[in-house]
Structure formats: C-alpha cells, structure tokens
Amino acid sequence: xxxxWTWALRACAIAAVAPLWCVHLPPFSDLPEQVAVMATIRHxxxxxxxxxxxxxxxITKSQYLLYHLAGALLSVVVGSxxxxxxxxxxxxxxxxxxxxxxxxxxxxxxxRLALFGAAVFWSRPLVIGFLPYVASVPAVAxxxxxxxxxxxxxxxxxxxxxxxxxxxxxxxxxxxxxxxxVASTAVTFEIARQRAAVDRAAAALFALRGLPRRMLWIAxxxxxxxxxxAFGSLGRGGAALHGGADVSYIPNAELLREFPQWAHDIxxxxxxxxxxxxxxxxxxxxxxxxxxxxxADAAPGDGAPGGGAARGDDVSWVPFACALVAYFAxxxxxxxxxxxxxxIAVFVVLFAPLLVRPMRGLRTSLALGAIGACAxxxxxxxxxxxxxxxxxxxxxxxxxxxxxxxxARVLTLTFHVTSSHVHFVAxxxxxxxxxxxxxxxxxxxxxxxLVHWPxxxxxxAAPPPKRPFWTFDSxxxxxATDGAYFDYVLTRGNVDPFRDEPPGPRWQRVDATHDWxxxxxxxxxxxxxxxxxxxxxxxSRRSLERAAPAP
Numbered sequence: 001x002x003x004x005w006t007w008a009l010r011a012c013a014i015a016a017v018a019p020l021w022c023v024h025l026p027p028f029s030d031l032p033e034q035v036a037v038m039a040t041i042r043h044x045x046x047x048x049x050x051x052x053x054x055x056x057x058x059i060t061k062s063q064y065l066l067y068h069l070a071g072a073l074l075s076v077v078v079g080s081x082x083x084x085x086x087x088x089x090x091x092x093x094x095x096x097x098x099x100x101x102x103x104x105x106x107x108x109x110x111x112r113l114a115l116f117g118a119a120v121f122w123s124r125p126l127v128i129g130f131l132p133y134v135a136s137v138p139a140v141a142x143x144x145x146x147x148x149x150x151x152x153x154x155x156x157x158x159x160x161x162x163x164x165x166x167x168x169x170x171x172x173x174x175x176x177x178x179x180x181x182v183a184s185t186a187v188t189f190e191i192a193r194q195r196a197a198v199d200r201a202a203a204a205l206f207a208l209r210g211l212p213r214r215m216l217w218i219a220x221x222x223x224x225x226x227x228x229x230a231f232g233s234l235g236r237g238g239a240a241l242h243g244g245a246d247v248s249y250i251p252n253a254e255l256l257r258e259f260p261q262w263a264h265d266i267x268x269x270x271x272x273x274x275x276x277x278x279x280x281x282x283x284x285x286x287x288x289x290x291x292x293x294x295x296a297d298a299a300p301g302d303g304a305p306g307g308g309a310a311r312g313d314d315v316s317w318v319p320f321a322c323a324l325v326a327y328f329a330x331x332x333x334x335x336x337x338x339x340x341x342x343x344i345a346v347f348v349v350l351f352a353p354l355l356v357r358p359m360r361g362l363r364t365s366l367a368l369g370a371i372g373a374c375a376x377x378x379x380x381x382x383x384x385x386x387x388x389x390x391x392x393x394x395x396x397x398x399x400x401x402x403x404x405x406x407x408a409r410v411l412t413l414t415f416h417v418t419s420s421h422v423h424f425v426a427x428x429x430x431x432x433x434x435x436x437x438x439x440x441x442x443x444x445x446x447x448x449x450l451v452h453w454p455x456x457x458x459x460x461a462a463p464p465p466k467r468p469f470w471t472f473d474s475x476x477x478x479x480a481t482d483g484a485y486f487d488y489v490l491t492r493g494n495v496d497p498f499r500d501e502p503p504g505p506r507w508q509r510v511d512a513t514h515d516w517x518x519x520x521x522x523x524x525x526x527x528x529x530x531x532x533x534x535x536x537x538x539x540s541r542r543s544l545e546r547a548a549p550a551p
Contacts, residue, residue: 001101001111001112005112005368008369008372009097009112009118011376012118012119012372012375012376012379013094013097013098014094015376015379015380016093016094016096016097016118016119016121016375016378016379017089017090017093017121018379019379019380019382019383019386020089020090021086021090022383022386022387023386023389023390024398025390025394025397025398026386027386027389027390027393027422027427028126028127028128028129028131029129029426029427029428029429029430030128030130030430031085031131031430032430032431032432032433032443033129033430033433033447034067034071034085034129034131034132035071035082035085035434035437036433036434036443036446037064037068037454037455038068038071038072038075038081038084038085038437039072039075039080039081039436039437039438040057040436040440040455041057041059041069042072042073042075042076042081043440044057046440048406048407049406049439049440049441050407050440051440052458053458053461054441054461055448055456055457055458056455056456056458058453058454058455059454061228061231062452062453062454063171063173063174063228064132064171064172064173064452064453065171065454066132066168066171066172067131067132067135068132068454071084071085071088074087074088080437080438081437082434082437082438085131089134089135092134092138093121095138096117096118096121096137096138096350097114097116097117097118098114098117098138099138099139099141099142100113100114100116100117100120100141100350100353101114102141102142102145103141103144103145103148103319103351103354104353105145106144106149107145107354109316109353109354109356109357110356110357110358112368113286113356113358113371114353115372115375116279116283116349116352116353116371116375117138117141117350118372118375118379119275119279119371119374119375119378120263120349120350121134122266122382123262123264123266123345123346123349124261124266124424124425125262125343125346126266127266127425127427128339128425130173133175133176135172135173136169136172136173136175136176136177137176137347137350139168139169139172139176139180140169140179140180140183140347141319141351142165143162143165143169143180143184144180144183144184144187144319146158146162147162147183147184148187148191150162150217151188151191151192152191154214159216159217160217162184162217163218163219163220163221166181166217166218166220166221167220170221170224170225171224175330175344177221177225178326179322179323179326179344179347181218181222182322182326183318183319183322183323184215184218185211185218186318186321186322187315187318187319188211188214189208190207190318192206192207192210192211192214193206193207194314246333247331247333247334248331248332250332250341255328255342258342259342259345260273260276261423262342262343262345263276263346263348263349264276264279264349265423266382266422267382267385267421267422267423268419268420268422268423269385269421271377271381272378272381272382275374275377275378275381278374279370279375281370282367282370282371282374283352283353283367283371285363285367285370286356286358286364286367286368287356289359289363289364289367316354319347319351320348320351320352320354320355323344323347323350323351327341327344327345327347328341329341330344337452386421388421389420389421389422389427392420392421393420393427393428394428394513394514394516395513395514396513396514397431397513397514399511399513400490400511400512400516400517400518401431401432401434401435401490403510403511403518404435404441404487404490404518405439405487406439406440407439407441408435408439408441408442408487409441409442409463409485409487409488410432410443410444410486410488410489411432411444411463411477411482411486411489411490412429412443412444412445412489412491412492413471413474413477413489413490413491413495413497413537414426414429414472414474414491414492415474415475415491415494415495415537415538416493416515417429417472426472428492429445429471429472430443430445430446431490432444432490433446442463442486444463445470445471449462449468463482463486464481464484464485466482474491474495474497474538475537475538475539477497477536478502478504478534478536479497479498479502479504479505479527479534480502480503480534481504483502483504483505484504484505487520487521488518488519488520490517490518491516491517491518492515492516493515494515495537495538496509496517497537498519498537500540501527502527502530502537503526503528503529503534504526504527505521505522505525505526506521506522506525506526506527507522508520508522
C-alpha cells in the first residue's frame with residue numbers, strides 16, 4: 001500500500017473515534033452499565049462505596065470478563081472508569097480498519113479496502129452500547145487473518161497465538177466467538193481441501209479427517225466454553241435469565257429490512273443513510289471492475305486484483321459467507337439475550353470487501369476515495385449528532401449525578417424515553433449507573449438482575465423484584481415498595497412521580513436541569529395510604545378517585 005493510502009487509512013481510523021471525545025456523556029444506551037461494572041471491580045474493597053453490601057462478583061461465571069476487567073485495570077492508571085472505557089473504545093475503533101487490513105492481506109486482497117473498516121465502526125451495536133460485542137469485531141477479523149496464515153504454514157508459535165486469541169475472544173462476547181469458531185474451521189477446512197492434489201470428493205474427505213489436528217489450537221477456548229456451559233451463567237439455566245429458556249426467530253424478510261438499520265442507520269437525520277448509500281455504490285463500482293486477473297507474481301495489496309494468490313488458496317469468500325449464514329441462521333432471542341442475529345450485520349459489512357478484486361487505475365482510486373470520504377462524513381455526522389443530543393437532551397446532568405452522596409442507592413425513571421437524535425434506542429435509560437461508576441452504592445434499573453452479568457445483586461440487599469427491563473415503562477414504579485429501598489430518584493420527562501404524595505416515603509426535589517430532576521428521600525417522613533390503590537406515577541390520584549366505585 002502506497003504512502004498516500006497509508007496516511008488515508010490513518011486519517012479515517014482517527015476520524016472514526018474522534019466523535020467519542022466530543023461529548024462528555026455519549027448517547028449509548030448500555031454504556032453507563034458497562035462503566036459501572038468496571039468501577040465496581042476496581043473499587044470493590046472500598047468500604048465507603050458499599051459495593052460488597054449490595055453486590056456479588058460473578059467474574060468466574062460470567063462470559064463477559066475481558067472488556068470489564070481491562071477497563072477496571074486501566075481505570076487504576078487513568079483515574080476513572082469512564083476515561084478508561086473511552087480509551088478502550090477508541091482503541092477498538094482504530095482497530096477496525098487495521099484488523100480488516102490484516103484480513104485483506106492474509107486473503108491476498110487489496111489492502112486499500114481497509115478504509116471500509118472505518119465506516120463500519122459506527123453501527124447500531126455501538127450506539128446501543130453492546131461494547132464487549134463491538135470490541136469482539138476486530139478481534140474476529142484479526143483471528144481469521146491469523147487462521148489463514150496458520151492453515152497455510154502451521155507452526156507452534158502461530159498455534160499458541162491463535163489459542164490465546166480464541167480464549168480472549170470467548171471472554172469478550174459469545175456471538176463473536178461462535179462466528180470465529182465457525183469461520184476459522186471453515187477457512188482451515190477449505191485451505192486443506194483446495195491444496196489437496198486429488199479429486200474434489202477425496203480432497204474434502206482428506207480435509208475433514210485432518211481438521212481436528214489442524215484445529216487443535218481451539219481446544220483451550222472450547223474447554224472454557226464447555227465449563228461455562230456447565231458451571232457458569234449458562235449452566236445455571238437459561239430460565240434464570242428471566243423469561244425462560246425460550247428461543248425465538250424472526251422471518252427472513254424482516255431480517256432483510258433490519259440489515260441496513262443495524263449496519264448503518266443510527267441517527268434520526270438521514271446523513272448516515274446517504275453515507276451508507278455512497279459506501280455501497282463505491283463497493284458496487286469496485287465489484288463491477290473485476291477484470292483480468294493480475295499476474296501470479298503480483299504482490300498482495302499493490303492494487304492488483306488478487307495479488308499472489310496461489311492455486312487452491314482462495315478462501316476470501318469464506319468469512320463473508322459464514323457471517324451471512326449466521327445473520328439468517330442464529331436466533332433473534334434466547335431467553336433475555338436478545339438481538340443475537342441482527343447484530344451480525346456488522347460482520348457482513350466488514351467482510352464484504354473480501355469479495356472484491358479491484359483493478360488498477362483512476363476508477364478504482366476514485367471508488368476507494370469515495371469509501372474513505374463516506375467514512376469521514378459518517379464520523380463527522382456522529383460528532384454533530386452526539387453534540388446535539390447532549391445539548392438538547394442532557395443539560396447539566398453531571399451536576400445532578402454528582403450531588404448523589406457516596407454509597408447511596410439511586411433509581412432512574414425515564415418517563416421520556418426516546419431521543420430527537422438517536423434512532424431506535426433509549427439512549428439515557430441507564431444514566432443513573434454513572435453514580436455507581438463515580439461513587440459506588442446502587443444504581444437501578446441495572447443488568448445486575450441478569451444471571452450472565454459479571455456483577456450481580458446480593459439477594460438480601462437487592463432492590464424490590466420486578467419484571468426484567470421494567471424501567472422502559474417507568475409507570476410501573478410504586479412508591480410504597482420501590483421508594484422504600486432507594487435514597488434518590490433521578491427522573492426524565494414531565495412526570496413528577498411524587499406530585500400526589502403517594503403512599504410510602506416522601507421526597508423533595510433537590511435539583512433539576514432540562515427535563516431531568518433529582519429527588520432525595522426525606523428521612524422519617526411518610527405519606528399515608530390512599531382510599532384507592534396507587535396506580536403509579538402515570539396516574540393522578542384525582543383521576544383514580546374519580547374512577548373508583550362509590551362506597
């Protein structure tokens with residue numbers, strides 16, 4: 001790759017992560033929960049944070065370990081879990097194009113197509129806050145590049161490296177690990193089959209028989225996966241994840257409609273959609289330029305259509321095919337684990353450049369330049385939208401969060417759930433977790449209710465039981481039971497949950513910004529029971545009394 005294209009790749013990689021630093025609180029729904037886990041692990045032994053009083057660490061049973069543990073360790077150095085998470089996520093974003101470049105190089109494709117990776121980083125899994133999953137994407141790409149090289153020239157060193165990467169990938173995210181397991185097996189099989197100097201049927205049999213020996217490096221991670229299945233959160237029963245061990249799928253037609261949304265559609269504005277259209281138009285232009293193959297001695301990455309691919313050594317299509325099959329074959333939900341297949345859209349897009357054999361010339365350079373331009377505009381638009389969301393929807397929320405004392409228990413009620421900038425997700429549902437990330441205590445609603453989460457509530461000290469994800473309907477709050485547990489309530493929206501002095505503890509508004517308000521419990525003060533049942537904060541007492549039958 002020439003120096004100009006090398007600098008273009010660097011510029012796109014840096015631009016992709018720059019928006020992460022332009023706002024204080026990114027509108028990524030699950031991000032506060034991820035940061036709170038990092039802080040909980042780091043401050044576990046600090047008495048003032050009261051963490052051991054309320055939580056148990058399940059890091060030996062949870063499959064989410066590496067991302068949170070890395071953040072906890074880094075926070076010791078940089079001073080806060082929020083900064084540690086931002087640094088890790090930035091490194092992950094930069095890794096997208098460089099991991100794709102490694103895969104393109106191993107597949108003997110044009111390395112300039114790595115520009116595609118910078119545009120893939122901004123996707124719906126990122127904005128929802130599936131951060132361990134987002135981090136697994138470049139790890140899978142790098143792992144498949146290493147698999148191709150090892151399958152062609154196996155060595156003990158490369159086997160050890162692959163085994164370590166597979167283990168790390170397992171502790172990043174199960175989805176990424178499963179896709180890597182399938183794709184690396186398919187790559188290894190296909191290379192052995194194509195290199196066998198016999199007829200097609202015999203070659204397939206030869207490759208299949210030797211597959212266990214060639215894939216021996218995967219054994220340690222498979223053993224860990226088996227142990228997790230037997231003794232970890234999965235072994236403790238999928239039903240414990242709330243809602244039973246049900247498995248649900250969605251129709252293929254709906255999956256086709258969901259694909260562009262999960263791959264590209266993040267913001268309510270349409271700039272990201274236009275960038276996606278430009279990206280795929282440039283991709284189509286490159287596909288249509290498939291012409292005569294380059295000479296066999298051409299070097300990979302010099303702009304030639306396939307570089308120096310040897311006979312029977314073209315497995316570039318395998319990762320894309322595996323990702324596409326996974327997108328349609330995986331279930332949408334397994335118990336509380338949802339959106340399992342649609343998030344694979346990111347891998348489908350990332351692996352699409354492996355199918356391209358671009359030619360030399362101005363048309364190829366223009367198409368590649370268009371891909372880079374789309375990546376830059378995608379990043380710039382993300383910065384604009386995130387700054388707009390922070391300006392229009394947060395106000396000085398940090399001030400409210402920082403007024404909550406160390407070790408306190410806080411509940412977040414988002415009566416206004418949606419965003420005028422972020423598409424599909426509720427970006428600020430879990431912002432109360434920033435309190436736990438900064439000062440310990442309890443934040444709810446929290447994923448600590450779920451068995452597969454690395455930090456779980458200690459049963460005697462858990463908040464009052466409710467259905468999973470009830471916070472998306474904050475009208476289910478009941479002051480007599482829920483209010484008795486918490487010290488502070490953080491609300492968003494035009495609903496004052498305590499306006500009618502519902503039965504239970506009494507509260508006082510202590511601060512507000514934009515449509516956010518912070519309420520503190522008044523020690524020892526309670527409101528008497530009503531003559532009607534408490535219908536929750538979305539029903540006024542007066543309307544309930546009018547609807548009640550006459551005595």
